[in-house]
Amino acid sequence: MIFITGDIHGTIEIGKRLNTRNFPKQRELTKKDYVIVTGDFGLIWKLDAEDQYWLKWLKKQKNFTTLFIDGNHENFDLLEKYPTEFWNGGKIHKINDSVFHMTRGQVFNIDGLKFFTFGGAASHDKEYRVEGKSWWRREMPSQEEYEEGLKNLVNNSWAVDYVLTHTCSIEILNWLNNHYSFNYEEDIMHNYFQTIQNQLKYNRWFFGHFHYDINLINNNRLIYKDIIELPV
Numbered sequence: 411m412i413f414i415t416g417d418i419h420g421t422i423e424i425g426k427r428l429n430t431r432n433f434p435k436q437r438e439l440t441k442k443d444y445v446i447v448t449g450d451f452g453l454i455w456k457l458d459a460e461d462q463y464w465l466k467w468l469k470k471q472k473n474f475t476t477l478f479i480d481g482n483h484e485n486f487d488l489l490e491k492y493p494t495e496f497w498n499g500g501k502i503h504k505i506n507d508s509v510f511h512m513t514r515g516q517v518f519n520i521d522g523l524k525f526f527t528f529g530g531a532a533s534h535d536k537e538y539r540v541e542g543k544s545w546w547r548r549e550m551p552s553q554e555e556y557e558e559g560l561k562n563l564v565n566n567s568w569a570v571d572y573v574l575t576h577t578c579s580i581e582i583l584n585w586l587n588n589h590y591s592f593n594y595e596e597d598i599m600h601n602y603f604q605t606i607q608n609q610l611k612y613n614r615w616f617f618g619h620f621h622y623d624i625n626l627i628n629n630n631r632l633i634y635k636d637i638i639e640l641p642v
């Protein structure tokens with residue numbers, strides 16, 4: 411089984427979101443089942459005793475394998491130190507035996523379902539953060555990552571089952587701004603996702619970042635605290 415949830419923000423929400431009371435289905439699962447976090451995983455933040463405790467909790471005490479894409483609130487200096495490995499058709503950083511980071515621009519095949527993954531987003535609270543301590547330029551993708559994403563979509567004939575991103579297309583951003591009186595600014599990443607949304611065949615597009623649970627147009631699903639079982 412595969413489940414999707416939204417931003418965890420490391421030690422702040424991990425214990426609340428994935429405890430057995432909040433997520434009782436985990437009793438039926440094994441390490442061949444997956445919980446995927448759509449960014450702001452946040453447990454590779456300081457790698458201090460607290461981060462290590464929760465990473466071990468996921469590995470030893472949870473009956474599932476944890477997968478995550480990166481959000482904007484990740485420590486990219488630490489995250490990128492993990493060795494890159496190939497897993498189920500895409501590149502991951504293996505954090506431990508049951509916690510994997512799905513890198514940008516990949517297509518993974520999990521239990522017969524294809525997932526296009528593309529983490530990262532611009533922080534809305536950059537001015538309150540310190541570079542290298544609580545904010546990293548690498549929250550935004552490199553040219554190579556954008557290109558690799560397109561190349562992998564071409565290799566998959568522009569068809570996947572699910573898209574997993576942290577932020578969203580321009581159309582979705584505008585929808586959120588209009589319906590929720592937000593004032594989020596467009597950037598190159600929203601543009602990139604718009605190009606993809608216009609061409610790609612997908613069942614559902616899950617994204618996090620905005621901290622709401624909302625079904626949107628064009629099969630987009632903003633996800634935060636919900637834990638959704640696939641297929642959906």
Ligand SMILES: [Fe+2]
Pocket residue numbers: 417419450481483619620621
């Ligand atoms: Fe977040």
